[in-house]
Amino acid sequence: MTTFLAIMFPGVGTYLSRSIFILSLANRRIPPMVRAALEYVAPAVLGALVITMLITPEGKVALGYAEVPALVIAGVVALRTRNHILTVVAGMAVFWIVRTIT
Numbered sequence: 001m002t003t004f005l006a007i008m009f010p011g012v013g014t015y016l017s018r019s020i021f022i023l024s025l026a027n028r029r030i031p032p033m034v035r036a037a038l039e040y041v042a043p044a045v046l047g048a049l050v051i052t053m054l055i056t057p058e059g060k061v062a063l064g065y066a067e068v069p070a071l072v073i074a075g076v077v078a079l080r081t082r083n084h085i086l087t088v089v090a091g092m093a094v095f096w097i098v099r100t101i102t
Contacts, residue, residue, distance in 0.1 A: 042084045054067065
């Protein structure tokens with residue numbers, strides 16, 4: 001029962017925190033400055049995720065045979081398409097393929 005509660009409480013808390021924010025702003029216009037700033041959230045989060053995966057707890061860079069081509073392909077896709085989802089899909093596909101081969 002404690003495992004169930006450990007899963008349910010954070011899930012309900014996350015849902016409530018997101019839904020309260022969305023519902024409270026449902027009838028309001030978002031200022032243009034805020035909308036412009038929100039455009040940079042996805043690239044910032046993607047960059048933070050990539051960096052945390054490539055840095056060891058000791059602070060060293062951990063690049064392997066699969067990470068380098070995946071980063072290169074993801075970078076090319078990001079520059080050409082400007083689409084965050086395609087960037088992640090392309091990078092992960094290359095990562096998995098190279099990791100499977102090597």
